[in-house]
Amino acid sequence: MKALSVIIAMYLVVLGSTWASGQTARGNPKEGQAVYEKNCLRCHGNKLDGKGPESQDLIVRPASLRSLITQSKSDWELLVAISNGVLFSPMHSFRGKLTDQQMLDVLSYIRAVSPPDVVS
Template sequence: MKQVLAGVVIAAFVILPWRTGMGNTVAHAAGGDARKGKAVYEKSCVLCHGPQGRGDGPVGKTINPPAADFTSAASKKKTDAELLATIETGRPPTAMVGWKGQLSEAEIQDVLAYVKSLRQ
């Protein structure tokens, strides 16, 4: 019985702060900086997605399927989580590769914020 109690206490101290920490990450996720994201976008994404995010960059319009047009109705319906998942892990078998590891977490959040700013 004592061991069970100790287990619960340990779980409370180990798991709760961890979960709270995760919460902070999600809160931060919503707060990417679009201005910083623009620089990331111009370096890593613009050749495919184009300067206005219409999928018409010099490379993006030549590939099949073409790069996603962020201003399309279908793309505007995507949630932050869906866009984030595509940026992080890519969309095989299209030319969209995953950027996790290539870009830092902060850069990914910033570029996500910039992508969303192109939707208007």
Template sequence: MKVLSMISAVCLVLLASSWVAGQTVRGNPKDGQAVYEKNCLRCHGNTLDGNGPDSKDLIVQPANLRSSVIRSKTDWELLVAISNGVLFSPMHSFRGKLTDQQMVDVLSYIRDVSPPGTVS
């Protein structure tokens, strides 16, 4: 009995994680670009390289969104960072500032400029 419930727990976890990993976010990159220019560009820069006009005043430098580190993260990980922010950094939470759709759109824009899994 115990073994059976353990097996089903493992199956559940596997199922849930493949569901999350299998999600591809479908937003509108064009709308996302407008969201980006208004909310993100000042830190992450015009070309997404992390050198926005405000970045020189920051101690924790904005992430280079073209880097292989970001490309290798899942949509889910990046969405969590955008909606919850990154602890102890100027990357604050955008929940409440942007709608879910806007966050998905801005992620699509980032993925368009910097496709996942490829290295420039």
């Protein structure tokens, strides 16, 4: 499990350097919205505030993706959460369910809907 995380983390470093070299490699927020509505909305809510229809039943409440805490994290940290999941929470891994492009798309949607107040 640990080795797998390391491999994924290394992969994301490579992905990260691709972004630095060309903005065009970034996600498409329009595509991301569709991915979000299909996979994330039930927990994170249609306002991204963590109050989705299923959130009431969860012991660990979904994060508000609009919060300063989440928005001040780097793209990297959020992508790791999406691709690996968050330990001991209902936020499971989306690796294998979403393509890398879809993860970038959904990330850009999250950023577009609530732009960070702080410069990261």
